[in-house]
Amino acid sequence: MTKTAASENNLKEINKKDRILDAAEELFAQHGYDGVTIRQIAKAAEVDVALANYHFGKKLDLFHAVFDRRAQLLSDTRRQLLLSEQDAPQTLEQIIEAFLLPLKMAQQTGDAGWRNYLALLAYVMTSPVWNKIMMDKVFDKRVHEFIEALKNVLPNANEEKLHWCYHYMSGALALTLAQTGRIDRLSMGKCESTDFDTAYKLMVPFLAEGFRKVCG
Structure with a gap:
């Protein structure tokens, strides 16, 4: 893989992470921690649930990541x-x-x-x-x-x-x-x-x- 292709892939991953954080931020703000699932967040971010878990782990870890950002x-x-x-x-x-x-x-x-x-x-x-x-x-x-x-x-x-x-x-x-x-x-x-x-x-x-x- 060329450096350009690798850079593009990194940017795509960063974009997906930001989409997950943005979607989680909105859903947690609207429904609170207990009213949201990782699956709902992944759907709103238009990514696989596995990717959300890969980047942030459990829902609690994602909640902290959103708040700390x-x-x-x-x-x-x-x-x-x-x-x-x-x-x-x-x-x-x-x-x-x-x-x-x-x-x-x-x-x-x-x-x-x-x-x-x-x-x-x-x-x-x-x-x-x-x-x-x-x-x-x-x-x-x-x-x-x-x-x-x-x-x-x-x-x-x-x-x-x-x-x-x-x-x-x-x-x-x-x-x-x-x-x-x-x-x-x-x-x-x-x-x-x-x-x-x-x-x-x-x-x-x-x-x-x-x-x-x-x-x-």
Whole structure:
């Protein structure tokens, strides 16, 4: 086999792996871990089940691969945004904006897969099982950096209240990322759960006032 042919074969395999990850990401986001089979994922990716097993092993291994694929990029970009503002005094709004970066990324990257991933992230965040297993690997390690930044702009707050407010902020983010469509129904179409741009703009001042009221 020539080097060109070998390269083409490698690219095809990479493309198939990406298709498997993309299909799994969408299906896990829609149905959760227990509501999806490897066979369904393979069918959506248009590959053989054996190939999905070959590349990723068991369904649990594939679930971790899907979650980990974007986790580090998201966490690192969040941290860069948080730290980039530290040359000058940070505002509470800037800290919140750094935390809510996923909403903005999904709106601006042009990668439709981000919406599926963020819905999956919401599923993991709100699961008492998967939260313990998966959030600690990347995301939970950054929490103390946000708490320290919040302490700097809210010096009179005690740490217990800061953690509760951080918890409320995480909950608001998770519910929005989940894109359940409930707000669409309740507002009778005036709001759309997929409208991350509006959600981002409104959530920043909403959360800032909450932090100031409780921790100011």
